[in-house]
Amino acid sequence: MIPEYVTERTMICRSCPICDNVNEICNASLYLNPKTNDVEVYPKKGYIKGCGCHLKWKIANPMSKCPAGKWLEYVKKSET
Numbered sequence: 455m456i457p458e459y460v461t462e463r464t465m466i467c468r469s470c471p472i473c474d475n476v477n478e479i480c481n482a483s484l485y486l487n488p489k490t491n492d493v494e495v496y497p498k499k500g501y502i503k504g505c506g507c508h509l510k511w512k513i514a515n516p517m518s519k520c521p522a523g524k525w526l527e528y529v530k531k532s533e534t
């Protein structure tokens with residue numbers, strides 16, 4: 455059975471603007487503003503760089519974290 459957090463994280467990553475859905479990678483060539491979901495190709499204040507991780511493995515690891523903090527909401531929700 456797939457843990458609930460894997461399903462949640464997968465849905466979040468698939469809708470993330472810097473997710474390379476074809477190769478299932480968090481795109482390390484792009485920068486994301488987590489508040490606005492705007493994407494840039496160069497470093498910019500308030501933007502985070504994609505981690506470059508293969509999401510299949512990253513998502514399944516309960517200790518891993520989204521560099522943009524997008525999984526945080528799920529963690530908070532599941533702890534309540």
Ligand code: SF4
Binds near residue numbers: 505524
């Ligand atoms: S790990 Fe975070 S930044 Fe990377 S694709 Fe998933 S939601 Fe986006």
